[in-house]
Amino acid sequence: MPDPLPTATVLLGTTATLAIVHALLGVDHSLPFVALGRARGWSLRRTLFLTAACGGGHVLSSVLIGAVGVGLGIATDALLWLESARGQWAAALLIGFGLAYAAWAALRRLRAAGRPTPHPDSTAAVRATPWALFVVFALGPCEPLIPLMVVPGMARDWLTLGAVVAVFGALTVGVMLAAVAAGYRGIELLGAARISRHADVAAGLVVAASGAAVLFLGL
Numbered sequence: 001m002p003d004p005l006p007t008a009t010v011l012l013g014t015t016a017t018l019a020i021v022h023a024l025l026g027v028d029h030s031l032p033f034v035a036l037g038r039a040r041g042w043s044l045r046r047t048l049f050l051t052a053a054c055g056g057g058h059v060l061s062s063v064l065i066g067a068v069g070v071g072l073g074i075a076t077d078a079l080l081w082l083e084s085a086r087g088q089w090a091a092a093l094l095i096g097f098g099l100a101y102a103a104w105a106a107l108r109r110l111r112a113a114g115r116p117t118p119h120p121d122s123t124a125a126v127r128a129t130p131w132a133l134f135v136v137f138a139l140g141p142c143e144p145l146i147p148l149m150v151v152p153g154m155a156r157d158w159l160t161l162g163a164v165v166a167v168f169g170a171l172t173v174g175v176m177l178a179a180v181a182a183g184y185r186g187i188e189l190l191g192a193a194r195i196s197r198h199a200d201v202a203a204g205l206v207v208a209a210s211g212a213a214v215l216f217l218g219l
Contacts (some may be wrong), residue, residue: 003096012160044181062142
């Protein structure tokens with residue numbers, strides 16, 4: 001009987017590579033958090049906490065779909081079609097959220113003209129922002145993860161399946177956190193005060209642009 005270790009090693013190496021590439025190339029995995037964190041004046045700690053929560057929900061939703069697919073013996077093509085459709089829905093929602101946020105920020109600035117600006121956390125829209133991002137990311141798929149789960153899943157190799165999920169999840173969230181922290185500090189070095197005047201409107205447009213990059217460019 002052939003030793004399964006080389007196969008598992010190759011699969012986990014592929015998993016690690018795809019997780020890193022997936023998180024780095026997906027601009028929606030970092031830019032929205034950097035933009036909104038800076039615009040809302042969140043601390044780096046709070047921004048990273050939201051990033052980790054959204055990243056965890058992002059991975060978990062695909063894990064659940066993959067687990068159901070493996071358990072029911074659903075063909076990989078059907079699962080990939082579902083993940084592709086989810087990706088388009090999530091990107092469209094991200095665009096809508098970004099545009100709505102930019103419009104809200106512009107209207108708020110107009111209404112505040114000539115009056116003291118209200119505290120940034122005093123509106124329902126601001127309080128809803130983290131939850132809205134979490135929902136969008138929970139709906140968004142991890143396209144590379146499903147095929148990686150199917151290989152050990154169909155072989156009933158639960159240990160390797162668990163390792164694939166753990167490696168992909170840890171690296172995806174880890175790379176997201178690193179990218180967000182780098183972007184957050186980078187803006188700080190550039191002088192956040194100089195770009196804060198229209199930061200809320202710009203943040204909404206950045207979020208929308210991230211969704212558009214995913215939807216139309218496949219990033």
